[in-house]
Amino acid sequence: MRPPIRSSRRTSAVPLEPLFAVLGAVLLAVAIALPSLAGERTAIEIKRFKFAQESIEVPAGTTVVWSNGDGIEHSVTQGVPGDQGGAFDSGLMTKGRSYEQTFTQPGEYPYFCKRHEFMTGVVKVVRTN
Numbered sequence: 712m713r714p715p716i717r718s719s720r721r722t723s724a725v726p727l728e729p730l731f732a733v734l735g736a737v738l739l740a741v742a743i744a745l746p747s748l749a750g751e752r753t754a755i756e757i758k759r760f761k762f763a764q765e766s767i768e769v770p771a772g773t774t775v776v777w778s779n780g781d782g783i784e785h786s787v788t789q790g791v792p793g794d795q796g797g798a799f800d801s802g803l804m805t806k807g808r809s810y811e812q813t814f815t816q817p818g819e820y821p822y823f824c825k826r827h828e829f830m831t832g833v834v835k836v837v838r839t840n
């Protein structure tokens with residue numbers, strides 16, 4: 712009888728760990744460098760008739776990006792219901808649309824949805840040092 716053929720191949724011939732370490736270092740360097748190239752960006756999703764973060768605090772220069780995840784139109788309108796501030800207004804956004812606003816001046820910026828006035832949020836912009 713012949714002995715069964717044995718494979719000498721190993722399942723993991725190429726060590727991947729060093730590659731991941733290099734990739735991780737590159738990604739970290741990019742993540743550190745990006746905010747200094749352009750202001751920081753932060754995302755707020757609109758989902759189930761709510762702004763995912765109803766209150767956020769960001770450093771001046773930050774761009775806030777709202778995106779509509781609902782199958783119904785929403786807006787991001789500066790001010791409070793009945794007293795629209797006028798500083799920014801996305802208009803009605805269909806599903807998948809996004810709107811961005813850069814905040815350069817420290818202060819509190821309340822906003823709401825024109826269609827659903829119970830949907831409110833605030834962006835608190837703080838001075839950067």
Ligand SMILES: [Cu+2]
Pocket residue numbers: 760784785786824825826827830
């Ligand atoms: Cu709405």
